Structure formats: C-alpha cells, structure tokens
Amino acid sequence: MQHDENPSEELFARLCTSKYFGGFVYQNPKFTQGSEAEAGDVVVWVRDWLVIFEVIWRSPTAGPKTKRFVKRIGEKRDQLLTDFNIYANSEMAISMTNEQGEATEYDHDQFNERTTRGVVLVDAPGIVDRLHYDTVRLTVEAPHPIAVMTRSDFETLLSEADTVADLGLYLGDRHRFLQEMLYEDPGPFLQLGDQFEQELVGHYKLFDNTFNMASWRESANKGFWYRYQVERSADIARRDRENKGSELLDGLISAIRTHNRPDSLTIQPAWELALFTRRERAALNATIQNKYDRLMATGREQQFAIMNFHTRCWDVFYLYQGVDREFFRAEAQRMADRKMWIECALNDFQLSVFCFAIRYSSLGLGDIDEVVMTVSDAHKWPTITCEQLEEAQQYFAGMTSKKPIVEFP
Secondary structure, eight states: OOOOOOHHHHHHHHHHIIIIITTSEEESOEEEESEEEESOSEEEEETTEEEEEEEEEOOTTSOSOOHHHHHHHHHHHHHHHHHHHHHHOTTOOOEEEBTTOOEEEOOGGGOOGGGEEEEEEEEOSSOOEEOOHHHHHHHHTSSSOEEEEEHHHHHHHHHHOOSHHHHHHHHHHHHHHHHHHTTTOOGGGTEESSSHHHHHHHHHHHTTSSOOHHHHHHOSSOOHHHHHHHHTHHHHHHHHHHHHHTHHHHHHHHHHHHSSOTTSOOHHHHHHHHTSOHHHHHHHHHHHHHHHHHHHHHOOOEEEEEEETTTTEEEEEEEEESSOHHHHHHHHHHHHHHHHHHHHHHHOOOSEEEEEEEEEOTTSSOOEEEEEEEEEEGGGOSOOOHHHHHHHHTTOOSOOOOOOOOSOO
C-alpha cells in the first residue's frame, strides 16, 4: 500500500500511545516488494498480539455524499487482508519504528493466527451512512477478526479496554458474536457512526466480558451501554479504583524500556508485562503494594513470583530499599536464577524466568530510584545441585495455583 496524505493517522497513533500502549505503537511499518510499501497505517504489536489499523479519513468540508466513502471502507477491509498475509510471510522484512523512535523489525516467529486482529478506523464526523451488507458480511467471514468502527466509537472502547490484551480479546469475541448474529438480524450492524459500538461494549461488559446471545435477541432497542452504567455503577466505581492503582505496572513497562542499558533491546522483556490485561495488572499491583508495605515496615527485601499465563514463563518481582546498586542488580539476577532452580528441579520447567526488580529510595517516601529486569533461561541450567535447590527454597515455593481474574469479583 502506498501512503496517501491522511492527517488522522498521526492523531490516531498519538491516541493509542496515550492509552497505555506506549512503546508498542508503530505508524506506517514498511516492507519492500519491488518498491517500498506499507503494512498498515498504525500497528499495535506486543509479542504475538498484533492489531493492524487501516485509517480512513473524510474532511468535514467534503460534503454530505457518502457512497464513495462507504465503498472505500470496503477497500480498507481488503487492504487488511493483504496486511495479514504480509505479516504471516516469514520472508517479508517489515521495518517498524515506534513513537519513541526505537527501530525494530517485525519478528515473524511471533505471528499467531489466533491473536491477529484488524480494524478499519473511520475518522469522519456524524453518522457516515449504512454500510453495504456485503461489506460487513465479508468482514465477518475474514480469516482474522476485523472490526469497522468510527474513531469516537474506538475511544469509547479504549475506556473499557486500555491494554493490548483487553483490546485483542474484545475484538476476537466481537468477531465471533457477529458471525452468529449478523445473518440473523443484520440491521443494527450496518449503521456506522451512531455510537452503536458503545452498545456492543456495554453489552459485553454487562455480562462480564462475554456476549449474551439470548439477552441481545430479547432487547428491542439495544440500549446496553445505559444498562451497564446503571446496573453496574457500584462495581464500575470499585473496579476503576483498583485499576487506577495498576498504573504502577504501566510505569514499570515504560521504565524497562528506558532504565536499562541504552544499547539493549528491551522490547521482549517489556512484552512480558505488557501482555497482562488491566484486571491482571490490578491484581498484581495489589500484591506489589502488600509487599511494599511489608518492606517499609520491616526493612527486609521482598520477593514473590507468578506464572504469566500468556507466555507460560515465571515473573519474579523483587523489592529492595537502599543505595547499594551493585548488590541490588546482582540480587535481581540471583532471584531469577533461584526461581529457575526450583522450577527446573521440581517441575521440569523449560522456559524463562524474568525478574522485575524495583529499588526504592532510602528516604522511605516510596520514590522509585531504579527498575531493572533480569532473565534466567532454563537451557543454561541443565543440572540443579542440592545446594542450589536448598537456597532457592528459602525464597520461593514450587509452582502455585492462580485465582481466576474476573472483571467484577
């Protein structure tokens, strides 16, 4: 795809960056096939999660005629199908630069049919027009989930799905919902620009991140956003308070990208945290806060480990207060190794252990002086000695269960 002047693309890229996707937003990725072309207008990429946006813009002064504009929406959908094939092609080198200026190349080993999504993002004021039935049908029948929505609808969606995993999960569930409901009652899904996406989001959240087919069929006016805001108001307020605290994890993700060696590629370690949903981050933040309170009360370093169910790796969190940077960094590596020793010895673990280490100011004010990330890989530890296992068991237990994370516990 050759690049056309589109002032919405830069605005949209900034919107994604402001919604906790920072460091993972790429505008106009490039590949060469005869000549240089683009693989999407805006791309959000975190490990195997890949969300490709094709942005279509109409000037407010363009006038009321919309038939040609609606046709272009179908063309953008077709472009997404081409984009999918480009990212799936392991021989295609795709260069990408994020909003922070960090250049990388798309890793085709991360491409996953099940976690690839596409969005035709329509930036046009007011009600655009009714979409052609075949435009929506072909979208629903695409090999990967594709959604067509206005920018205002997308902003509503981001208020409820502000991590890459939350966004990807919603788009996948939305796609499966439309696959069943479009043929039964296509009317509601053809109107673009009347905040219909808001009703879909309201329905999805009202039923705890699922689409309830029976409830949808029984509703005449599809006024689910209002119902969600009223019936779940107390739950929403409590959830939002918990989620607000989880922004600590957003800060850790950013810190990993900036506080380590300037010559180190930090995208993959940052993925490990960026894959968590918002509610997972909230639960994780509660544990970190508990450990921080214990650190402040006792002055003793704290650590804990959780299984990352997105990657199947273990994530260790190590909290330390003091000024000894050399000890702190060495101990961060040692914590990753200790967890690796116990998992290899007791559970035949074969992947990686990441340690996210936080050094707090010695002043006791809660200020973070340093964040580092270390990693221990299973293949480097073919044999675990009795001494290593005994040391590890002083800090960690073996594999533990994890309580399910729900939207409204």
